[in-house]
Amino acid sequence: MDHIRIHPDDNVAVALRDISAGESIGSDGTKITVKEDIERGHKIALSDIRAGSFIIKYGCPIGRAAGDISSGSKVHLHNVMTDLSESNEYIYDPVRCSLPPHKARTFMGYKRQGGRTGIRNEIWIIPTVGCVNEIARRLARENRHLARGSIDGIYAFTHPYGCSQTGDDHNTTRKVLTALAGHPNAGGVLVLSLGCENLTVEQFKNELGQWEEDRVRFLTCQNVEDEIGEGSRLLEELASYASKAVREETDASELIVGLKCGGSDGLSGITANPAVGRFSDLLISMGGSTVLTEVPEMFGAETILFNRCKDRDTFDRAVAMVNGFKKYYTDHGQPVYENPSPGNKAGGITTLEDKSCGCVQKGGNAQIVDVLGYADPVKMKGLSLLSGPGNDMVSTTDLTAAGAHMILFTTGRGTPFGAPVPTVRISTNTELFRRKRDWIDFNAGTVADGTETLDEAGERLLDLALAVAGGKKTGQEINGYREIAIFKDGVTL
Secondary structure: OOEEOOOOOOOEEEEOOOEOOOOEEOOOOOOEEOOOOEOOOOEEEOOOEOOOOEEEEOOEEEEEEOOOEOOOOEEOOOOEEOOOOOOOOOOOOOOOOOOOOOOOOEEEEEEOHHHOEEOOOEEEEEEOOHHHHHHHHHHHHHOHHHOOOOOOOEEEOOOOOOOOOOHHHHHHHHHHHHHHHOOOOEEEEEEEEOOOOOOOHHHHHHHHOOOOOOOEEEEEHHHOOOHHHHHHHHHHHHHHHHOOOOOEEEEHHHOEEEEEEOOOOOOOOOOHHHHHHHHHHHHHHOOOEEEEOOHHHHOOOHHHHHOOEOOHHHHHHHHHHHHHHHHHHHHOOOOOOOOOOHHHHHOOOOOHHHHHHHHHHHHOOOOEEEEEOOOOOOOOOEEEEEOOOOOHHHHHHHHHHHOOOEEEEEEOOOOOOOOOOOEEEEEOOHHHHHHOOOOOOEEOHHHHHOOOOHHHHHHHHHHHHHHHHOOOOOHHHHHOOOOOOOOOOOOOO
Protein backbone atom coordinates (compact mmCIF):
# COMPACT_ATOMS: atom_id res chain seq x y z
CA MET A 1 0.00 0.00 0.00
CA ASP A 2 1.50 3.34 -1.05
CA HIS A 3 -1.06 5.76 0.37
CA ILE A 4 -4.12 5.93 2.62
CA ARG A 5 -7.33 7.92 2.47
CA ILE A 6 -8.26 8.00 6.14
CA HIS A 7 -11.94 8.95 5.74
CA PRO A 8 -14.27 8.66 2.72
CA ASP A 9 -14.86 12.44 2.80
CA ASP A 10 -11.15 13.29 2.62
CA ASN A 11 -9.85 15.19 -0.41
CA VAL A 12 -6.25 14.34 0.49
CA ALA A 13 -4.42 11.07 1.06
CA VAL A 14 -1.27 10.42 3.07
CA ALA A 15 1.77 8.79 1.47
CA LEU A 16 2.83 5.61 3.28
CA ARG A 17 6.14 5.56 1.40
CA ASP A 18 8.16 8.07 -0.62
CA ILE A 19 6.32 8.51 -3.94
CA SER A 20 8.08 9.92 -7.00
CA ALA A 21 6.66 12.43 -9.46
CA GLY A 22 5.01 10.64 -12.37
CA GLU A 23 3.88 7.59 -10.40
CA SER A 24 0.23 6.56 -10.58
CA ILE A 25 -1.53 5.78 -7.32
CA GLY A 26 -4.99 4.48 -6.53
CA SER A 27 -7.15 1.72 -7.88
CA ASP A 28 -8.55 1.37 -11.36
CA GLY A 29 -11.00 4.12 -12.12
CA THR A 30 -9.66 6.43 -9.41
CA LYS A 31 -5.98 6.51 -10.35
CA ILE A 32 -4.18 9.83 -10.20
CA THR A 33 -0.74 10.79 -11.41
CA VAL A 34 1.50 12.30 -8.74
CA LYS A 35 2.82 15.63 -10.01
CA GLU A 36 5.79 16.04 -7.63
CA ASP A 37 7.84 13.99 -5.19
CA ILE A 38 5.84 13.21 -2.03
CA GLU A 39 7.69 12.13 1.11
CA ARG A 40 6.25 9.50 3.44
CA GLY A 41 3.71 11.06 5.80
CA HIS A 42 2.94 14.00 3.49
CA LYS A 43 -0.39 14.72 1.82
CA ILE A 44 -1.46 14.32 -1.82
CA ALA A 45 -4.48 16.08 -3.35
CA LEU A 46 -6.96 13.46 -4.55
CA SER A 47 -8.89 15.97 -6.63
CA ASP A 48 -8.66 19.58 -7.69
CA ILE A 49 -9.11 21.84 -4.65
CA ARG A 50 -10.06 25.46 -5.27
CA ALA A 51 -8.53 28.38 -3.38
CA GLY A 52 -10.32 28.97 -0.08
CA SER A 53 -11.82 25.49 0.03
CA PHE A 54 -11.37 23.22 3.01
CA ILE A 55 -8.62 20.62 3.08
CA ILE A 56 -10.34 17.54 4.51
CA LYS A 57 -8.40 14.86 6.42
CA TYR A 58 -9.78 12.48 9.09
CA GLY A 59 -13.15 13.61 7.73
CA CYS A 60 -12.50 17.05 9.28
CA PRO A 61 -11.25 20.40 7.94
CA ILE A 62 -7.54 20.86 8.70
CA GLY A 63 -7.20 24.24 6.95
CA ARG A 64 -8.00 25.98 3.69
CA ALA A 65 -6.28 25.96 0.32
CA ALA A 66 -4.17 29.13 0.00
CA GLY A 67 -4.48 28.83 -3.79
CA ASP A 68 -5.79 26.43 -6.38
CA ILE A 69 -4.36 22.92 -5.82
CA SER A 70 -4.48 20.42 -8.65
CA SER A 71 -5.05 16.70 -8.26
CA GLY A 72 -1.82 14.79 -7.58
CA SER A 73 -0.06 17.80 -6.04
CA LYS A 74 1.62 17.94 -2.67
CA VAL A 75 -0.54 19.59 0.00
CA HIS A 76 1.56 21.26 2.67
CA LEU A 77 2.82 24.54 4.09
CA HIS A 78 3.21 26.26 0.72
CA ASN A 79 -0.44 25.95 -0.27
CA VAL A 80 -2.45 25.52 2.97
CA MET A 81 -3.43 28.06 5.65
CA THR A 82 -4.93 27.48 9.06
CA ASP A 83 -8.60 28.21 9.69
CA LEU A 84 -8.27 28.49 13.47
CA SER A 85 -9.44 31.52 15.42
CA GLU A 86 -9.05 32.64 19.00
CA SER A 87 -12.74 32.16 19.80
CA ASN A 88 -15.34 29.59 18.84
CA GLU A 89 -18.93 28.82 19.74
CA TYR A 90 -19.49 25.21 20.79
CA ILE A 91 -22.81 23.37 20.81
CA TYR A 92 -23.27 20.20 22.84
CA ASP A 93 -24.39 17.52 20.40
CA PRO A 94 -23.74 14.30 22.33
CA VAL A 95 -22.89 11.11 20.53
CA ARG A 96 -23.43 7.63 21.89
CA CYS A 97 -20.21 5.96 23.01
CA SER A 98 -20.28 2.23 23.56
CA LEU A 99 -17.33 -0.10 23.86
CA PRO A 100 -17.43 -3.86 23.39
CA PRO A 101 -16.75 -5.82 26.59
CA HIS A 102 -13.31 -7.32 27.02
CA LYS A 103 -12.31 -10.25 29.15
CA ALA A 104 -10.71 -9.39 32.48
CA ARG A 105 -6.92 -9.13 32.61
CA THR A 106 -4.50 -8.82 35.52
CA PHE A 107 -0.97 -7.66 36.24
CA MET A 108 1.43 -8.01 39.15
CA GLY A 109 1.32 -4.76 41.12
CA TYR A 110 2.05 -3.33 44.57
CA LYS A 111 -0.89 -2.74 46.92
CA ARG A 112 -0.38 0.47 48.89
CA GLN A 113 -2.07 1.67 52.04
CA GLY A 114 -5.33 3.44 51.32
CA GLY A 115 -6.24 1.06 48.53
CA ARG A 116 -4.01 2.49 45.81
CA THR A 117 -1.87 0.37 43.49
CA GLY A 118 1.66 0.97 42.21
CA ILE A 119 3.49 -0.66 39.32
CA ARG A 120 6.98 0.20 40.58
CA ASN A 121 8.54 0.12 44.03
CA GLU A 122 11.05 2.96 43.84
CA ILE A 123 12.51 5.50 46.24
CA TRP A 124 12.03 9.07 45.06
CA ILE A 125 13.95 12.12 46.28
CA ILE A 126 11.89 15.28 45.78
CA PRO A 127 13.54 18.68 46.33
CA THR A 128 11.20 21.43 47.49
CA VAL A 129 13.56 23.99 45.91
CA GLY A 130 16.12 24.02 43.12
CA CYS A 131 18.90 25.07 45.52
CA VAL A 132 19.23 21.49 46.77
CA ASN A 133 19.14 19.81 43.36
CA GLU A 134 22.77 18.71 43.44
CA ILE A 135 22.39 17.33 46.95
CA ALA A 136 19.40 15.30 45.73
CA ARG A 137 21.37 13.98 42.76
CA ARG A 138 24.34 13.10 44.97
CA LEU A 139 22.15 11.26 47.45
CA ALA A 140 20.56 9.23 44.65
CA ARG A 141 23.97 8.47 43.13
CA GLU A 142 25.71 7.50 46.35
CA ASN A 143 22.85 5.32 47.60
CA ARG A 144 22.22 3.22 44.51
CA HIS A 145 23.19 0.16 46.49
CA LEU A 146 19.87 0.44 48.35
CA ALA A 147 18.04 -0.61 45.18
CA ARG A 148 17.93 -4.29 45.96
CA GLY A 149 15.27 -6.94 46.44
CA SER A 150 11.90 -5.55 45.47
CA ILE A 151 13.21 -1.94 45.25
CA ASP A 152 13.42 -0.93 41.59
CA GLY A 153 15.68 2.12 41.94
CA ILE A 154 16.41 5.46 43.62
CA TYR A 155 15.71 8.62 41.64
CA ALA A 156 15.96 12.37 42.24
CA PHE A 157 13.44 14.62 40.46
CA THR A 158 15.10 18.01 40.28
CA HIS A 159 13.59 21.30 39.08
CA PRO A 160 14.43 25.04 39.27
CA TYR A 161 11.45 26.19 41.35
CA GLY A 162 10.17 26.29 44.92
CA CYS A 163 11.42 29.82 45.65
CA SER A 164 11.01 33.30 44.12
CA GLN A 165 7.55 32.31 42.91
CA THR A 166 4.21 33.87 43.77
CA GLY A 167 0.52 33.18 43.29
CA ASP A 168 -0.48 30.44 40.88
CA ASP A 169 3.09 29.44 40.03
CA HIS A 170 3.92 28.87 43.68
CA ASN A 171 0.71 26.90 44.16
CA THR A 172 1.37 24.82 41.05
CA THR A 173 4.88 23.88 42.17
CA ARG A 174 3.60 22.82 45.59
CA LYS A 175 0.72 20.89 44.04
CA VAL A 176 2.92 18.95 41.59
CA LEU A 177 5.65 18.08 44.11
CA THR A 178 3.21 16.86 46.75
CA ALA A 179 1.38 14.81 44.11
CA LEU A 180 4.69 13.14 43.24
CA ALA A 181 5.32 12.45 46.93
CA GLY A 182 1.98 10.65 47.08
CA HIS A 183 2.42 8.67 43.87
CA PRO A 184 1.94 4.92 44.40
CA ASN A 185 4.94 4.00 42.21
CA ALA A 186 7.12 5.35 45.03
CA GLY A 187 7.54 2.90 47.90
CA GLY A 188 9.55 5.51 49.80
CA VAL A 189 9.97 9.30 49.45
CA LEU A 190 12.59 11.69 50.82
CA VAL A 191 11.41 15.31 50.67
CA LEU A 192 14.54 17.45 50.62
CA SER A 193 14.33 21.14 51.55
CA LEU A 194 16.88 23.89 52.08
CA GLY A 195 15.13 25.72 54.90
CA CYS A 196 14.60 29.29 53.69
CA GLU A 197 12.59 28.82 50.50
CA ASN A 198 9.05 30.00 49.77
CA LEU A 199 7.79 26.43 49.60
CA THR A 200 8.17 25.58 53.28
CA VAL A 201 8.03 22.08 54.72
CA GLU A 202 4.91 23.15 56.61
CA GLN A 203 3.17 24.11 53.36
CA PHE A 204 4.30 20.84 51.79
CA LYS A 205 2.90 18.79 54.67
CA ASN A 206 -0.39 20.70 54.66
CA GLU A 207 -0.80 20.09 50.91
CA LEU A 208 0.18 16.44 51.29
CA GLY A 209 -2.44 15.90 53.99
CA GLN A 210 -2.21 12.47 55.60
CA TRP A 211 0.88 10.41 54.83
CA GLU A 212 2.60 7.31 56.10
CA GLU A 213 5.55 8.43 58.21
CA ASP A 214 7.43 5.24 57.36
CA ARG A 215 7.03 5.98 53.64
CA VAL A 216 7.66 9.76 53.52
CA ARG A 217 10.56 11.42 55.34
CA PHE A 218 11.65 15.07 55.43
CA LEU A 219 15.14 16.56 55.58
CA THR A 220 15.90 20.29 55.91
CA CYS A 221 19.53 20.72 54.92
CA GLN A 222 20.16 23.95 56.85
CA ASN A 223 19.15 22.19 60.08
CA VAL A 224 21.78 19.44 60.03
CA GLU A 225 25.57 19.46 60.07
CA ASP A 226 25.98 16.73 57.44
CA GLU A 227 23.09 16.64 54.96
CA ILE A 228 24.64 13.81 52.93
CA GLY A 229 25.11 11.61 55.97
CA GLU A 230 21.65 12.37 57.34
CA GLY A 231 20.02 11.97 53.92
CA SER A 232 21.73 8.60 53.47
CA ARG A 233 20.50 7.47 56.88
CA LEU A 234 16.92 8.41 56.01
CA LEU A 235 17.21 6.63 52.66
CA GLU A 236 18.38 3.50 54.50
CA GLU A 237 15.24 3.64 56.65
CA LEU A 238 13.03 4.22 53.60
CA ALA A 239 14.66 1.29 51.82
CA SER A 240 14.06 -0.93 54.82
CA TYR A 241 10.36 -0.03 54.71
CA ALA A 242 9.97 -0.20 50.91
CA SER A 243 11.72 -3.57 50.65
CA LYS A 244 8.81 -5.22 52.45
CA ALA A 245 6.53 -4.60 49.46
CA VAL A 246 5.85 -7.55 47.14
CA ARG A 247 3.98 -7.81 43.86
CA GLU A 248 0.46 -9.23 43.99
CA GLU A 249 -1.97 -10.15 41.26
CA THR A 250 -4.03 -7.05 40.51
CA ASP A 251 -7.00 -6.46 38.24
CA ALA A 252 -6.30 -4.34 35.16
CA SER A 253 -9.11 -2.02 36.24
CA GLU A 254 -6.66 -0.50 38.74
CA LEU A 255 -4.43 0.86 35.98
CA ILE A 256 -4.27 4.57 35.09
CA VAL A 257 -2.42 5.22 31.83
CA GLY A 258 -1.42 8.63 30.47
CA LEU A 259 -1.61 9.22 26.70
CA LYS A 260 0.97 11.46 25.03
CA CYS A 261 2.56 12.17 21.65
CA GLY A 262 5.75 14.02 20.77
CA GLY A 263 7.94 14.42 17.71
CA SER A 264 4.88 13.59 15.61
CA ASP A 265 4.87 12.98 11.87
CA GLY A 266 2.33 12.45 9.12
CA LEU A 267 1.76 8.85 10.20
CA SER A 268 1.08 9.64 13.87
CA GLY A 269 -2.67 9.97 13.36
CA ILE A 270 -2.78 6.89 11.12
CA THR A 271 -0.74 4.28 13.01
CA ALA A 272 0.51 4.96 16.54
CA ASN A 273 -2.15 7.34 17.86
CA PRO A 274 -5.19 5.29 16.77
CA ALA A 275 -3.43 2.12 18.01
CA VAL A 276 -3.17 3.84 21.40
CA GLY A 277 -6.85 4.75 21.01
CA ARG A 278 -7.67 1.07 20.54
CA PHE A 279 -5.64 0.30 23.68
CA SER A 280 -7.49 3.01 25.61
CA ASP A 281 -10.85 1.57 24.64
CA LEU A 282 -9.73 -1.93 25.65
CA LEU A 283 -8.46 -0.82 29.06
CA ILE A 284 -11.59 1.24 29.75
CA SER A 285 -13.81 -1.70 28.75
CA MET A 286 -12.06 -3.65 31.53
CA GLY A 287 -12.76 -0.88 34.05
CA GLY A 288 -9.42 0.92 33.78
CA SER A 289 -8.62 4.58 33.23
CA THR A 290 -6.77 6.66 30.65
CA VAL A 291 -5.88 10.35 30.64
CA LEU A 292 -5.56 12.63 27.59
CA THR A 293 -3.83 16.01 27.89
CA GLU A 294 -2.02 18.47 25.53
CA VAL A 295 -4.90 20.96 25.34
CA PRO A 296 -3.32 23.14 22.60
CA GLU A 297 -3.20 20.02 20.46
CA MET A 298 -6.95 19.71 20.78
CA PHE A 299 -7.44 23.08 19.03
CA GLY A 300 -9.24 22.40 15.78
CA ALA A 301 -10.38 18.95 16.89
CA GLU A 302 -12.34 19.96 19.99
CA THR A 303 -15.73 18.84 18.77
CA ILE A 304 -14.44 15.31 18.19
CA LEU A 305 -13.95 15.19 21.96
CA PHE A 306 -16.65 17.56 23.25
CA ASN A 307 -19.57 15.58 21.86
CA ARG A 308 -18.32 12.49 23.70
CA CYS A 309 -18.66 14.17 27.10
CA LYS A 310 -20.97 12.16 29.37
CA ASP A 311 -23.19 15.14 30.25
CA ARG A 312 -23.63 18.88 29.85
CA ASP A 313 -21.57 19.72 32.93
CA THR A 314 -18.59 17.74 31.63
CA PHE A 315 -19.02 19.42 28.22
CA ASP A 316 -19.05 22.88 29.83
CA ARG A 317 -15.87 22.12 31.76
CA ALA A 318 -14.18 20.81 28.60
CA VAL A 319 -15.11 24.00 26.74
CA ALA A 320 -13.83 26.11 29.64
CA MET A 321 -10.54 24.18 29.61
CA VAL A 322 -9.96 24.79 25.89
CA ASN A 323 -11.04 28.43 26.03
CA GLY A 324 -8.87 28.95 29.10
CA PHE A 325 -5.83 27.73 27.19
CA LYS A 326 -6.68 29.95 24.23
CA LYS A 327 -6.87 32.89 26.62
CA TYR A 328 -3.46 31.89 28.03
CA TYR A 329 -2.09 32.23 24.49
CA THR A 330 -3.77 35.54 23.72
CA ASP A 331 -2.90 37.05 27.13
CA HIS A 332 0.73 36.53 26.15
CA GLY A 333 0.17 38.00 22.70
CA GLN A 334 0.56 34.67 20.92
CA PRO A 335 -1.67 33.24 18.16
CA VAL A 336 -3.43 30.02 19.09
CA TYR A 337 -2.19 28.30 15.91
CA GLU A 338 1.60 28.76 16.47
CA ASN A 339 2.12 25.01 16.23
CA PRO A 340 3.20 22.46 14.86
CA SER A 341 6.95 22.36 15.44
CA PRO A 342 9.59 22.34 12.67
CA GLY A 343 10.02 18.59 13.16
CA ASN A 344 6.26 18.04 12.86
CA LYS A 345 6.20 20.01 9.62
CA ALA A 346 9.14 18.10 8.20
CA GLY A 347 7.24 14.89 8.97
CA GLY A 348 4.17 15.97 7.02
CA ILE A 349 1.97 17.84 9.52
CA THR A 350 0.81 21.14 8.03
CA THR A 351 -1.49 23.00 10.44
CA LEU A 352 -2.44 22.76 14.09
CA GLU A 353 -5.79 21.35 12.99
CA ASP A 354 -3.91 18.61 11.13
CA LYS A 355 -1.85 17.86 14.23
CA SER A 356 -4.83 18.02 16.59
CA CYS A 357 -7.02 15.67 14.56
CA GLY A 358 -4.20 13.13 14.71
CA CYS A 359 -3.42 13.82 18.36
CA VAL A 360 -6.94 13.17 19.67
CA GLN A 361 -6.95 9.72 18.04
CA LYS A 362 -5.16 8.57 21.22
CA GLY A 363 -8.44 9.01 23.09
CA GLY A 364 -10.14 6.23 21.12
CA ASN A 365 -13.94 6.19 21.12
CA ALA A 366 -14.77 6.08 24.83
CA GLN A 367 -17.01 8.49 26.64
CA ILE A 368 -15.26 11.36 28.42
CA VAL A 369 -16.13 11.03 32.09
CA ASP A 370 -14.23 13.94 33.66
CA VAL A 371 -12.24 17.12 33.00
CA LEU A 372 -9.32 17.78 35.35
CA GLY A 373 -7.32 20.88 36.18
CA TYR A 374 -3.52 20.89 35.88
CA ALA A 375 -2.08 18.09 38.08
CA ASP A 376 -5.50 17.26 39.51
CA PRO A 377 -5.82 13.59 40.52
CA VAL A 378 -7.82 11.15 38.44
CA LYS A 379 -11.06 10.56 40.32
CA MET A 380 -13.23 8.52 37.93
CA LYS A 381 -12.79 5.33 35.95
CA GLY A 382 -12.75 5.84 32.19
CA LEU A 383 -11.30 8.56 29.92
CA SER A 384 -10.47 11.91 31.52
CA LEU A 385 -9.23 15.12 29.90
CA LEU A 386 -6.41 16.81 31.80
CA SER A 387 -5.53 20.48 31.44
CA GLY A 388 -1.92 20.93 30.37
CA PRO A 389 0.31 22.13 27.53
CA GLY A 390 1.76 20.10 24.70
CA ASN A 391 5.38 20.36 25.88
CA ASP A 392 6.65 16.82 26.44
CA MET A 393 8.32 17.30 29.82
CA VAL A 394 5.61 19.51 31.29
CA SER A 395 2.71 17.36 30.10
CA THR A 396 4.21 14.03 31.21
CA THR A 397 4.90 15.54 34.63
CA ASP A 398 1.27 16.66 34.63
CA LEU A 399 0.11 13.13 33.78
CA THR A 400 2.33 11.64 36.49
CA ALA A 401 1.03 14.09 39.09
CA ALA A 402 -2.53 13.18 38.07
CA GLY A 403 -1.76 9.59 39.03
CA ALA A 404 -0.80 7.87 35.77
CA HIS A 405 1.10 4.66 36.50
CA MET A 406 2.72 4.72 33.05
CA ILE A 407 2.62 6.82 29.90
CA LEU A 408 2.18 5.65 26.32
CA PHE A 409 4.22 8.07 24.22
CA THR A 410 3.86 7.99 20.45
CA THR A 411 6.51 9.49 18.20
CA GLY A 412 7.28 9.64 14.50
CA ARG A 413 10.72 11.19 14.78
CA GLY A 414 11.97 9.64 18.02
CA THR A 415 12.77 10.91 21.51
CA PRO A 416 14.85 9.52 24.40
CA PHE A 417 12.75 11.39 26.94
CA GLY A 418 11.07 9.68 29.88
CA ALA A 419 8.72 10.72 32.67
CA PRO A 420 9.08 9.73 36.35
CA VAL A 421 6.81 6.76 35.57
CA PRO A 422 7.52 4.07 32.94
CA THR A 423 7.25 5.67 29.51
CA VAL A 424 6.44 3.33 26.63
CA ARG A 425 7.73 4.93 23.41
CA ILE A 426 5.70 3.89 20.34
CA SER A 427 7.00 4.50 16.81
CA THR A 428 4.67 5.52 14.01
CA ASN A 429 6.91 3.93 11.40
CA THR A 430 9.07 0.82 11.16
CA GLU A 431 12.18 2.68 9.99
CA LEU A 432 12.34 4.61 13.28
CA PHE A 433 11.79 1.42 15.27
CA ARG A 434 14.72 -0.27 13.52
CA ARG A 435 17.03 2.74 13.79
CA LYS A 436 16.34 3.60 17.45
CA ARG A 437 15.75 0.28 19.19
CA ASP A 438 17.10 1.63 22.50
CA TRP A 439 14.50 4.42 22.38
CA ILE A 440 11.44 2.62 20.99
CA ASP A 441 9.50 -0.06 22.85
CA PHE A 442 6.69 -0.75 20.38
CA ASN A 443 6.40 -0.46 16.61
CA ALA A 444 3.03 0.72 15.27
CA GLY A 445 4.56 1.10 11.82
CA THR A 446 3.27 -2.41 11.17
CA VAL A 447 -0.12 -0.81 10.44
CA ALA A 448 1.35 1.29 7.60
CA ASP A 449 3.33 -1.73 6.42
CA GLY A 450 0.07 -3.66 6.09
CA THR A 451 1.19 -6.50 8.37
CA GLU A 452 -1.17 -5.65 11.25
CA THR A 453 -4.55 -4.00 11.73
CA LEU A 454 -5.16 -1.22 14.24
CA ASP A 455 -7.22 -3.62 16.36
CA GLU A 456 -4.35 -6.13 16.39
CA ALA A 457 -1.87 -3.38 17.29
CA GLY A 458 -4.14 -2.26 20.15
CA GLU A 459 -4.32 -5.79 21.55
CA ARG A 460 -0.54 -6.17 21.29
CA LEU A 461 -0.10 -2.82 23.02
CA LEU A 462 -2.39 -3.98 25.83
CA ASP A 463 -0.18 -7.04 26.29
CA LEU A 464 2.91 -4.83 26.51
CA ALA A 465 1.30 -2.36 28.92
CA LEU A 466 0.29 -5.15 31.30
CA ALA A 467 3.81 -6.60 31.10
CA VAL A 468 5.28 -3.17 31.92
CA ALA A 469 2.80 -2.81 34.78
CA GLY A 470 4.07 -6.16 36.05
CA GLY A 471 7.71 -5.10 36.03
CA LYS A 472 9.00 -5.27 32.44
CA LYS A 473 11.42 -2.35 31.98
CA THR A 474 10.92 0.17 29.22
CA GLY A 475 13.87 1.44 27.19
CA GLN A 476 13.63 4.74 29.04
CA GLU A 477 13.98 2.94 32.37
CA ILE A 478 16.90 0.83 31.16
CA ASN A 479 18.67 3.98 29.93
CA GLY A 480 17.90 5.83 33.18
CA TYR A 481 16.15 8.72 31.40
CA ARG A 482 13.54 10.39 33.61
CA GLU A 483 12.86 13.98 34.56
CA ILE A 484 10.18 16.50 35.46
CA ALA A 485 9.23 20.01 34.38
CA ILE A 486 6.64 22.19 36.11
CA PHE A 487 4.27 24.56 34.32
CA LYS A 488 5.12 28.25 34.85
CA ASP A 489 3.14 31.32 33.84
CA GLY A 490 4.01 34.23 36.15
CA VAL A 491 6.95 36.29 37.32
CA THR A 492 10.15 35.15 38.99
CA LEU A 493 11.11 37.38 41.93
